[in-house]
Amino acid sequence: MDRFSSSVTYCICCFSDDHVKFFCFQVLEHQIKFRHAGLSAVQQQLIRETLMKWLQCQLMNNQPEKPFIRNKAAQVFALTFIMEYLTLWPKFFFDILSLVGLNPHGIDIYLRTLMAIDGEVVDRDILHSPEETRRNTLIKDGMREQCIPHLVESWFQILQTYQQSHPELTCQCLEVVGSYVSWIDLNLIANDRFVNLLLSQLSVEELREEACDCLLEIVNKGMDPVDKTKLVESLCQVLQSAGFFNVEQEEDVDFLAKFSRLVNGMGQSLVLSWTKLAKTGNVKEAADTLQAVEAKVPLLLQLLVHEDDDISANIVGFCYEYLHVLKQLPQLTDQQKSNIEAIMLAVMKKLTYDDEYNFENEGEDEAMFVEYRKQLKMLLDRLAQVSPELLLEAVRRVFTNTMQNWQTAPFMEVEVAIRLLYMLGEALPASHGAHFSGDTAKTSALQDMMRTLVSCSVSSYQHSSVSLEFFETVVRYEKFFLVEPHHIPNVLMAFLDQRGLRHNSPKVRSRVAYLFSRFVKTLHKHMNAFIEDILTRIQDLLELAPPENGFLALLTSDDQLFMFETAGILIVNGESPVERKQALMRSLLLPLMDAFRLLLAKLLQETEEERQAALADCLSHAVGFASRTSKAFSNKQTVKQCGCTEVYRDCMQTFLPALSCPFQRGVLRSSVRSFLHRMIICLEEEVLPFIPAASEHMLKDCEAKDLQEFIPLISQMTAKFKRQVSPFLQQVFMPLVLAIFEVLARPAEENDQAAALEKQMLRRSYFAFIMTIAASGMNEVMANQGAENIERVVFTIIQGAVDFPDPIAQKTCFITLSKLVELWGGKDGMVGFPDFIYKHIVPACFLAPLKPTFDLSDAQTVLTLSECALTLKMIHLKRGPEFIQFLQQEYLPSLQVSPEISQELCQVIQQPDVKVLKNYMKAFFQRAKL
Structure with a gap:
């Protein structure tokens, strides 16, 4: 190891090949991470010397190492620190600081090492074992006692020394301060000299964003609410004095995005302090904190209404929580009401699309705006909770003004005016007229707006966003038409012509197909006079598009499903005589049947696989369309009562031959099977003659x-x-x-x-x-x-209950066994079945729970055990004392169950309360598995 370490030292200090150096650091990392405890004191010392030697090399090199080498080195330093700081290397930071001094290359490694230590010891996003958590707590305690003040002093020196010459180092240092401030003494950072230095860096272009992030981490530190308020207020005073609250004059949007996060953090911290103080009854401090919150509202509004959505989005959290505070107050001041109105106007303005939004090809920017709109909707909902009257009046004012001039207004103004009306539906409580019921004084505002919407011809506006918003709002407030049904014909025409189903945008047509079905479902009783006219107008939208015609259909097959359902609803729920309903339904379904026969004949002759797939899809759509029309029927309006039995029988006869088609069987069988499911519900016994042939094919x-x-x-x-x-x-x-x-x-x-x-x-x-x-x-x-077949089937149920580790299947099997015991297990039951109970069913009730795979901590398995208990209960019900005798004298002794436990179990089985048995069984098998 000694020779090995010398080689590593030589490689990482003297080799010019970056990959060799990186590999050597990986070797060191492995030794420290996995073998440190097994190394001798000399070997551990060699690793320390190797690292310090490499660091010394960095100080002498003019050219720093590549970033990936520096990151890996910092990681190795951090791992060494974690392993040795508390025992072998308590002077870790002092050794490094005394070596690097203010050398930029050395400072870079020092800061990277601090961030790597933060990642290993502090970062809450990383899961740690209890042992690692204890170790990390000891490390932080040791650092607080021994070196944190020295580290903080080093950070101050770095920030002061390098802010001009090495901004990248300064940014790194700011990141370190932000990361460590959450667990060190705040007074070391939140003091005049440090905060003034940070504030001065807010004016330096290369540093200001990191300085903002650092200040935010300081603000977010957990503190006593009174101290937190003082900290935030002192920071705000300095920021305001330095001119940072003049948002309109700031042109750097990236900085403003960071600054808005800082303001959001300060605002949320103040709200949290107010909440804590209000809860504990500190009246004066709570009032002071609320005043501090209110003082930030003008700045909040400047940021909320900023044209850059990122800046605006960053302040939404503070805005939302401020409104929550207002909601809790017993009475609002005039200034607070004024603030609410200002927030409303800001939200309304920011909901507006900009010119660059691409409606036909939405990308990442569009997706971000949609998410941002969701945040604004949260604010609108909260505004409605604070002051529904103010919101209703504000929306009414914007909506009315826009609708008076919709012909000349830009699309985004028209869209947002209708959007606001739409959003009121969820924002306002029902008592404020969202459902057009109750007090007419309350409903009048919404009713007036809806009346204006459907009568001012805004549905003709030539922009897809306005068209969509119009139809969405009409359907959102469909109950309005129950109150004023005379508007239905005009809205129906909008759905049916180039404003809706025939719009030049496929996106609009698709959405309108769904919305039209919802509109008709709710209001079909008011459409009796228009049914045949509607069916005539949508006839071409109900045509099956064959794959070879190359014609681009107005609606996709998914959209057509809604159209067929709508047609079915109109026919079934109309007031026409039965003969007329029958004729209309036949004229709706006959073209599908004719097309199906032709397409199936083509498929049977087609040899090319791609064409076969296209034809099968088309056939599947035809069946799906016919199936969807049946959704119109109900218990009040059955297929039989509407005289439609024959036409659906004809559909069955037309579709069933597809089951024997040798091509594309999966698609065809699936669609016909779904149709049969629907027909079992709708046709009742009329479907029965078709089932044997269908089953044979399937x-x-x-x-x-x-x-x-x-x-x-x-x-x-x-x-x-x-x-x-x-x-x-x-x-x-x-x-x-x-x-x-x-x-x-x-x-x-x-x-x-x-x-x-x-x-x-x-x-x-x-x-x-x-x-x-x-x-x-x-x-x-x-x-x-036949006896043999019955035995075979029942054996599979026994097997399913015991042998397959699938609690869902096991539960089903025990339910079945219980039912079979009920059917055949009594005195007049099936010959030989009682014998089967004792030989197989009773053992299954014990062998299954004893299996290692039967996990009694799993909820599904516990349900299986409950069914197992119910099976034993059913056997006792059917066989009585004979069963108890069998358990006590034969079966339980064969499992080596003691006579005391056997007697206890048998007593519980004989008790009337099944719950007692279920609980006992769980305890019984838990003991048995120990």
């Missing part, structure tokens, strides 16, 4: 995913129709179970996690299916499968 050439998605369909049908589907279920039960077994038995590569997850999900689906059958009361479905 069980052919199955993959795990196919089966996993098919099982919920069968389960849904079982739960809904029960006895009606019993013959079909008896027929399909074993083919389905065997298909599942076959897929689960297929070999898969050991590391194929996707395949393993698919099998796990299929297993869960299978167990859920058996549970549904057992719980549906259709005893005959499983009972008629």
Whole structure:
């Protein structure tokens, strides 16, 4: 090691190759980090000498090392400090400072080392073990006692000496001061000479941003509230005297962004001090602190309204908390009301888009403005809590003035006026008329604004942001139209023409398709007179766009889903006679069926894979559109009552042949399966004749995913129709179970996690299916499968309960076992089943929780244990004393359970309170696993 250390010393001091030096520092780092305790005192001394020798070399070199070498060296110095400061090297800092003096290269390493120590010892973002936390506390205590005043003096000397000649070193030093101030004695820094030096650096272009950050760290230091107020106030006085509060005269926006963070920190610190003082009843000090907060509001407003959004965003926290203070006051002064109005006007101004915002191709700048707008919305919401009347009146004034001149106003003014109206909906409590109900005096302001919005023709404004805001606001306040329905026709036309669904912006068209569906859902009762006119006008938007026509559709297929749902709602909820509803629904769905047949025929003849995929997508859309129309039906307006059963049966007949298509099976099966789910809900028993053929197709050439998605369909049908589907279920039960077994038995590569997850999900689906059958009361479905098959299935449930470490599947299996015991475990149950209970079900209830993988600290596993307990309870219910005797005399002794514990468990099982049994079982198995 001695020879090795000499070689390292030579390499890092004399070699010119940076990569060799870096490697040598990495070697030293490894020795210190992982082998330090095993090194002899001589070897440890050699490492110290190596580092100091390298540092000495730096002082003599004219050319400093590359930054990456200096950073690595600082890291090694810091690690050595952490290992040795408390024991072997208490004079670490004194040795370094006496060596480097005021040499710039040496000072650079010293400052980098301090930052590296901060990262290892102080940084709260780094997780430390309890042992490391104790060590770090001891290091900080030792530093406070032995060297912090000397370090602070060295920082002052560096800041004073190098602010002109080496601004980069000064900035580094400011960063060090900012990092250390949180845990050292504040008086060492917050004194006249230090603060004056920092303030002087606020006027030096290269230093001012770092000086601002440093002052912010000083302000953020945890302190007594009265002392904090004094500190902030003295700092503010000096800053104000030096002219820093004259924000309008400052042209350096980067500095102002830092300065606004400093002001924000000072403001938030004062608010926190006021909160603490108010809580503890210090009336005078709280009043003084509130006065200090109020004095900062003019500066807050200058920064909040600044044209640079970063500067404005940095002050939002203080503004928000100031409003929170006002909210808590029993009464507001005129000045405070004036402040609220000024903040409102600032927020309204800053919500406005600028000319450069790119609406059609939003990038990073646009995303940042959207986030900034969210912060402003928080302020608006808080303003509404402080003074809803003031906010309502301010918005009304801006909105009314803008709407009077919307034709000549810039788009950003029009957009923000409507946006403010929109934002009132969330900001104002319902008692202030947000829902157009209650006291007409309160609702009148919102109602007036909505009336103006829908009648002043602003929907014709030629800018996408205004168009979007118009429709968003119309839908936000859709209840307005319940009060004044005579405005509906005008708004409908705006939705349907070039202002909405036919707007030249795809973004607007897409959003309007969704908003139109919401508008119609709420107000369909007021649209009866326009239903057929609307359906005629949107007919071309409901056409299926075949993949080969090259025509760019106005709406995407996702947008068309909303249009089909809207059309369905209009037809179903209209007041037309049943025959008319039937005709309208057929004319809506027939084009989809015709297109589907043509496209399916093309797909069957297509050989090119890319074209097959495009055709399959189109077929999938057709099924999806038809499915979406069925969302319009309800318990009050069923498919049958509307006379639409036949047209949906026709859809079924049209779509089902796609299940046997050999190409693109995944896409086609998925869409048809989703349609069948909807039809089970809507068509009721009319769907049943289609299920056997659909099932046969879907069980052919199955993959795990196919089966996993098919099982919920069968389960849904079982739960809904029960006895009606019993013959079909008896027929399909074993083919389905065997298909599942076959897929689960297929070999898969050991590391194929996707395949393993698919099998796990299929297993869960299978167990859920058996549970549904057992719980549906259709005893005959499983009972008629033959003894061998029943045994095979029930064994898989036992296996699922015990062998697979999947608590979700295990819980399902225990629920199923409990149900089977209930069905077949009584005196008149299935022949031979009681014997099966004792041989297999009872052992499962004990073997599963005893498995090492059965984690009793996991919430899902505890739920499984509860079901396990309920299974034992059900066995006792069905078999009575015979079961208790079996446990006490045969089974529990076989597990080496003592007679006392056996008796205790049996007594708990016989108690009527199931909760007692669940708790006992948990304790029983926790003891057993010790």
